[in-house]
Amino acid sequence: MKRxxxxxxxxxxxxxxxxxxxxxxxxxxxxxxxxxxxxxxxxxxxxxxTSAVDEILSRAKSVxxxxxxxxxxxxxxxxxxxxxxxxxxxxxxxxxxRVEMTWQGQTAVxxxxxxxxxxxxxxxxxxxxxxxxxTPPTTGDPxxxxxxxxxxxxxxKPLVTGSETVDGKDCLVAEITTEQAKGKVWIWKxxxxxxxxxxxxxxxxxxxVEWKNVEVVNIPDSMFELPAGVExxxx
Numbered sequence: 001m002k003r004x005x006x007x008x009x010x011x012x013x014x015x016x017x018x019x020x021x022x023x024x025x026x027x028x029x030x031x032x033x034x035x036x037x038x039x040x041x042x043x044x045x046x047x048x049x050t051s052a053v054d055e056i057l058s059r060a061k062s063v064x065x066x067x068x069x070x071x072x073x074x075x076x077x078x079x080x081x082x083x084x085x086x087x088x089x090x091x092x093x094x095x096x097x098r099v100e101m102t103w104q105g106q107t108a109v110x111x112x113x114x115x116x117x118x119x120x121x122x123x124x125x126x127x128x129x130x131x132x133x134x135t136p137p138t139t140g141d142p143x144x145x146x147x148x149x150x151x152x153x154x155x156x157k158p159l160v161t162g163s164e165t166v167d168g169k170d171c172l173v174a175e176i177t178t179e180q181a182k183g184k185v186w187i188w189k190x191x192x193x194x195x196x197x198x199x200x201x202x203x204x205x206x207x208x209v210e211w212k213n214v215e216v217v218n219i220p221d222s223m224f225e226l227p228a229g230v231e232x233x234x235x
Contacts, residue, residue, distance in 0.1 A: 053160050053172060059192035060150035065093040066193070068214040070142060077205030092145045096224040099143065111224055120226055128231045142209055146193045153185060153194065166195050167212060191216060 070088045091098040095114035100107065109122040114136065122129040142149060158174035164186060165171065171186040176199075183199030191214075198208045226232070 053158055053174060053187070054154055056172060056187060056189055057150040057154045057192045059190070060147040061192075063147055063191050063193060063216055065219045066146055066214065066216050067091045067219060068146075069212045071210045071212055073208045073210075074201070075206050075208065077201060077203055077207070088143075090143065091219050091223050093219045093221075093224065095145075097143070097145070098223050111226065113224065120232070122226055122230065127227075127229065128233065129226055131232060131234050133235065142194070142197070142211075146191075146211075149194055150187075150192050153187070158185065158187075163189075167210075169195055169214075171195055188214070 068090055070090060086101050086103060089100040097110075097112045099110040099112075102108075107124055109124065111120045111122060112118075112134070114134075117134040119132040119134050120129045121132055144152075153174075153176065156176045156178070158176050160172055160174045162173045163171065164173050166186050169188045170190070171188055174185050174187065176183045176185060181200050183197065185194055186196040187193070188195050193214060194211060195214070196208070196210050198206055201207045
């Protein structure tokens with residue numbers, strides 16, 4: 001049973017990569033030769049908007065310690081992973097991350113450290129932790145640090161469509177378009193952090209990811225450490 005829960009927790013972390021599965025980066029292709037007649041003309045107004053959104057997204061670099069919740073929903077989807085709808089509490093500081101969730105009444109905590117390349121899935125009720133293989137978060141995965149996520153969005157050349165207030169936060173609204181699909185993001189102007197994101201999924205319907213209760217605070221290092229006396233089992 002414990003092993004099954006470990007698999008479910010890890011799977012839940014991996015499910016997050018589906019958020020942009022249909023609108024994420026495509027494989028690199030040979031560079032297409034563009035003639036002068038075919039070159040896209042960028043107006044001064046477009047350059048100004050692009051510069052503004054890049055500047056706002058760059059603010060996320062100053063966010064080195066932040067905590068938030070990730071909530072996902074699948075409006076209109078015929079198939080939606082039950083685990084994917086389980087809210088997650090996330091603490092991120094530097095290259096460390098703590099993700100907490102509850103599944104079938106059991107709390108599990110994943111602690112990731114990119115510097116030491118370690119991952120532990122900790123079960124407080126059993127005072128036991130499983131050491132899992134380290135896999136770097138995928139590009140576009142909302143579980144990567146918000147600063148890295150903002151950098152990914154900037155690289156996708158978002159098209160600003162307006163401004164909205166989400167969860168009391170003044171946000172830019174922008175579209176991200178690739179060959180596969182089109183997504184939409186809401187970026188908190190103050191910190192350059194994504195607050196909401198939505199896009200189509202292969203199963204049909206839409207996936208909506210919301211970053212809630214975002215707090216830019218100094219998180220104690222102890223949040224990224226296993227408690228003393230925890231039994232550690234290797235995979």
